[in-house]
Amino acid sequence: MALVLAALPMALQADPPPDPPPDPEAAVSVSRHTLAEAKKFMVSAANPLATRAGVGILERGGNAVDAAIAVQLVLGLVEPQSSGIGGGGFMLVYDQADQRLTSFDARETAPKRAHYRQFVHQDKVLSWPEAVNSGLSVGVPGLLRGLAEMHKAHGRLPWAVLFEPAISMAEQGFEVSLRLHGLLARSNGLKGSTSASAYFYRDGKALPVGYRLLNLELARVYRQVAQHGADAFYTGEIALAIVDAVGAHDRPGSLSLDDMASYRVIRREPLCTDYRGYTLCGSGPPSSGPLAVMQIMGMLSHTPVLEHAPDSPQAVHYFAEAGKLAYADRDVYVADPDFADVPVKALLHPEYLAQRAAQILPDQAMKKALPGSPPGIDPAEFGLDESAELPSTTHISVVDAQGNAVSMTTSVESAFGNKMLVRGFLLNNQLTDFSLAGVDGKGRPLLNRVEPGKRPRSTMAPMMVFRDGQLHMLIGAPGGTAIINYVAKTLLGVLGYGLDIQQAIELPNRGSRNYGTELEEGTSLSGIVAALKSKGHELKIRPLPSGLQGIVRTKNGWQGGADPRREGLALGR
Incomplete structure (x- = not known):
């Protein structure tokens, strides 16, 4: 395990929050959605305007990549709290013709002048609001480069055509x-x-x-990028406006024009593993999401969870316990793989997952799981990193008539990013996904500390599922660190219990992030509280407003699901 140790100080006074930050979606109500069915293609996205824009692109002869780009550009306009060109993301693209899956890492990077103590002032770690709402939190945006790389490799329609729906909406206005x-x-x-x-x-x-809200500044930016490509964003006047805004903040960051111009998307090998005859695939580190989801599913395969109804006390117990073990590993072992050796294969090895699953007792909840010891790895060498990850993100799932597909999760991190509006779009605060202290309570350096050019750990989990070599399912969600539990719940519902995608999405959210067991407030899970407490679960009943967007293959075509906890829509033809 490669750890580059600088001369680091002793432990800083930074107590990680015992609970995740409040989810800004908490006030959103839940209502039943109708399962979408289609024979040719399907789009599932977080806003109806965006979904319809994607459908329109497919009807014009575009493919899944074209549609996903158009969807994202509209989301950046109508859902600015969650994603946009000031942020980044992870994209999985499946090309049916050559049956190849490609993962694009468009995660933001720390500026070249960033350093692990940048969130420390007078030997005290900045509070979350201080860190988030500052120039220090802004990473180099990766989304537009990611969309451009994806289009260059797989797109069908001209790049400029994909901007037309969003430009029209920005200039003519959309309803709040x-x-x-x-x-x-x-x-x-x-x-x-x-x-x-x-x-x-x-x-x-x-x-x-x-x-009716217009965004003429964003429309001008979109027109420039549509005409001149992503370089119009990463160099020239737009890049200068971003850099100037970050530098002019009361607590300025170090983002430079060179940081903008030198940003690169990384194509990484997708992470895949087997589960009950299916192959689960997703983006790998620096995202911890698919890795932890795969660990949960692998551990659950060693339990009798499927012998119990999805919302029964016993099923929720097994699910929460597997979550504790997966999150314990996530919080120690995952960071940017270009800066640390992340033991992905060891963490997914069947023998290791069987050993971890053996710690799950049928009638007794763990208080707090400890990280495991994969072969050749000593967890004592690592510090525990409980950095918060805020939940404002979005997910897009698209399948076209040829069977090409995109599963893409994007984000500006906190709701409305770092609250700085530049040329009609908001900047991200993704650098707060790093450990703010840089060291743990014992003064040990954390893998996920800030370093120049590094990508912060993420929980975004765009995933695809294959069966007998054929694409079977796409899924992903927003939700900060809870994304792992949201996606795993839905996969278990579809692949384990045989639910349709809408039913699986609408299952009450549940699970553990290794600090208590969470149950979604106002759902049928209230009826199992006493039974879970009898097993020793420390329960936290709270709103858990996921935003799952999924698609599943059927004998007659495709079924799409959209999370009723937000305003998404699945639609196809």
Whole structure:
């Protein structure tokens, strides 16, 4: 295991939060969605306007990659709290013609002048609000480079055509949704932003539902990028505007024009493993999401979880215990693989997962799981990193008529990123996904500390499932560190219990991130509280507003599901 040790100080005074940060989607209500069915193609995205834009591109002869790009560009306009060109993401692309799966890592990177103590002031780690709402939190945006690389490799329609739906909406306006209005009303940080408040508020109040909002600045940016390619964003006046904004903040960051111009997307080998006759695939590190999902599914295969109904006390118990073990490994072993040797194969080895699963007792909950010891790995060499990851993200699933597919998760990190609006788009705060302290409580360096050019650990989990060599399912979700449990729950529902994709998405959310067991508030799981407590579970009943978007193959075509906890839509032809 390669660890580059600098001269690091002793432990800093930084107590990680015992609970995850509050999810800004918590006020969103849940209502039943209808399963979408189609014979040729399917799009599932987090906003109906974006979904319909993707469908329109497919009807014009575009493929799954073309549609996913158009969907994302619209989402950056109508769902700015979750994603946009000021952020980054991970893309899985399946090419049916050569049956090849490609993973694009478009994660943000730390500037070349970044350092592991940049979130430390006078030997004290900055608070979360101080760190997030600052220039220090902004990584080099990777999304546009990712979309451009994906299009160059697999796109069919001209690049500029894919911008047309978003440009039209930005220039003609779109209606503010109930979800966007609610998030604006609850975001004091955005309201206090000198660059963003005038766009999102009128007389100090959040834009009302139904207000027709135009974004002419973003339309101009989109037109420049449509005409001149991604270089128009990473060099020239747009890049200068981003760098100037970050440098002019009261707590400035070190982002430079050279950082922008030198950003590169990395094509990484997809991570794949077997589960009950299926092959699960996803993006690998620096994302911890698919790896942890695969660990959970692998450990559950050694338990009788499927002998119990999905929402029964015993099934939820097994699911939560597997989650504790997977998150314990995640918090120690995963970081940017270009800066650390992440033991992916060891963590997914069947014997290792069987050993981990043996710690799951049928009638007694673990208080807190410890990281495991994969062959050749000593967990004592590593520090525990409980860095928070905020839940504002989005997911897109697309399958076209030829069977090509895209599963893509993108993010600006916190709700509305770091609250800085530049040329009509918000900048990310992804650098707060690094360990802010850089060292653990014993002064040991953490794998996920800030380093120049490094990509912060993520939990984004775009995934695809194959059966007998044929694409079977696409799934992903927003939700910060809870993404792992959301995606694993849905995979278990479809692949284990035989539910349709909509039923699996709508299962009440549950699981453990290794600090108590979480149950979704206001659901049928309230009926199993006593039974779980009798097993020793420390329960946290709270809103868990996932935003799952999934597609599953059927004998007659495709079924699509969209999470009713948000405003997404699955639609096909």
